[in-house]
Amino acid sequence: FLYNNRYAGDQVFRIHPKNDDEVQTLKNILGPMQVDFWQPNSASLICQNATVDVHVKRNDTPAVHARLKQEHIDYGVSISNLQKEIEKQSGYRSSRKRR
Amino acid sequence: SEFQYDYEVYHSLEEIQSWMFEMNRTQAHLVDLFSVGKSYEGRPLYVLQVGKRSRRQKKAVWIDCGVHAREWIGPAFCQWFVREAVSSYQLDSGMRRLLNQLTFYIMPVFNVDGYYFSWTKDRFWRKTRSKNHKFHCRGVDANRNWKVKWCAQGASTHPCDDTYCGPFPESEPEVKAVAKFLRKHKKRVKAYISIHAYAQMLLYPYSYKYTTIPNFDCVESAARSAVTALYAAYGLKYRYGPASTTLYISSGSSIDWAYKNGIPYTFAFELRDTGHFGFLLPESLIGPTCTETTRAVKAIASGVLKKC
Numbered sequence: 001f002l003y004n005n006r007y008a009g010d011q012v013f014r015i016h017p018k019n020d021d022e023v024q025t026l027k028n029i030l031g032p033m034q035v036d037f038w039q040p041n042s043a044s045l046i047c048q049n050a051t052v053d054v055h056v057k058r059n060d061t062p063a064v065h066a067r068l069k070q071e072h073i074d075y076g077v078s079i080s081n082l083q084k085e086i087e088k089q090s091g092y093r094s095s096r097k098r099r
Numbered sequence: 100s101e102f103q104y105d106y107e108v109y110h111s112l113e114e115i116q117s118w119m120f121e122m123n124r125t126q127a128h129l130v131d132l133f134s135v136g137k138s139y140e141g142r143p144l145y146v147l148q149v150g151k152r153s154r155r156q157k158k159a160v161w162i163d164c165g166v167h168a169r170e171w172i173g174p175a176f177c178q179w180f181v182r183e184a185v186s187s188y189q190l191d192s193g194m195r196r197l198l199n200q201l202t203f204y205i206m207p208v209f210n211v212d213g214y215y216f217s218w219t220k221d222r223f224w225r226k227t228r229s230k231n232h233k234f235h236c237r238g239v240d241a242n243r244n245w246k247v248k249w250c251a252q253g254a255s256t257h258p259c260d261d262t263y264c265g266p267f268p269e270s271e272p273e274v275k276a277v278a279k280f281l282r283k284h285k286k287r288v289k290a291y292i293s294i295h296a297y298a299q300m301l302l303y304p305y306s307y308k309y310t311t312i313p314n315f316d317c318v319e320s321a322a323r324s325a326v327t328a329l330y331a332a333y334g335l336k337y338r339y340g341p342a343s344t345t346l347y348i349s350s351g352s353s354i355d356w357a358y359k360n361g362i363p364y365t366f367a368f369e370l371r372d373t374g375h376f377g378f379l380l381p382e383s384l385i386g387p388t389c390t391e392t393t394r395a396v397k398a399i400a401s402g403v404l405k406k407c
Contacts, residue, residue, distance in 0.1 A: 003222055018233050031299060036223055038377050039298065041240075041262050042255065053374045055223060078374060085379045086222055089109070 009058030012079035138277030168213030170296040177207035179389035234258040239265035245356035248307040253349030287304040290364040291357035298369035302342035317407035325395035332391035
């Protein structure tokens, strides 16, 4: 596996905070966690009606799912298994090598 | 034998550097290669100079790719643009006019250490790879490290944050080297373009404040023609405008620094997509993304040659 399979089970959440309350709640949920902000670049830039894409590690995904549901914040999972997507993106290359 | 290179896959740093040497060797009439310095880990910072050789001092356009390591579509675009420029010089009168009248300085990988690290250890690394003697975290955000409203809103003072501005402006050798080159050539460099991902936007100054730039009409017109040209390829709609309002406030950015240092047209492209694949844009989308972006860059370069 690429990167020693370190991204297996990691997910990218796509979250849609609708108002200031949800923005603040989201900052409270994600701020203390070791997450990787894809968009925007950091928790401090989260604002209402702007999509948040965040990479969450495998072990933290259940907690993030639970908290977002509990707070009724609108979200989806844009990448359900990051390792698979990485293998897929690089799969073309390895096949190229074979070619 | 004909140099075979696949422009529709992502390439490692080593492959990109070999390709640069090969382009310099095989396209010597249009392509020169030089280094502007060394990275934190000692890697050379290679730049390609593309354009018809000329004794007179030509206007220049600077394009850098790969400031943020994980944004692999950037380096793919820089390589694509060089290939497009060289291969269409004879066939396309528009490109021939650009290469006859302008010099393009193209830096396929700005953050060479970070890019290498994103291929080998951490696919989603963003920053450079400099060390901080007080913290275990490494790296500075190379787009928060330029000497313009440095480390203010939209940048972080914490070394472990992804938008860390660094211990001081131009602390990163990569930023210092490019700034030094642009300062030296600023009379000739009329446009600065930095390629990022992802958001499908074309951004211009200011990033650090909401004020309108003095030559707003000309820059807005160039941006509009660029996104119109881009749209014409595959119908993709880009948002465009001042970075502070179109995206968000950030300080220490390269486009603000270049603009403040006298370069009249400075842009940051945020290429595909808008989050579906994010940084993992499939190789199957390299072609369309680079084709449309090449049209936009040519439109900006044409604007540089016009009076505004």
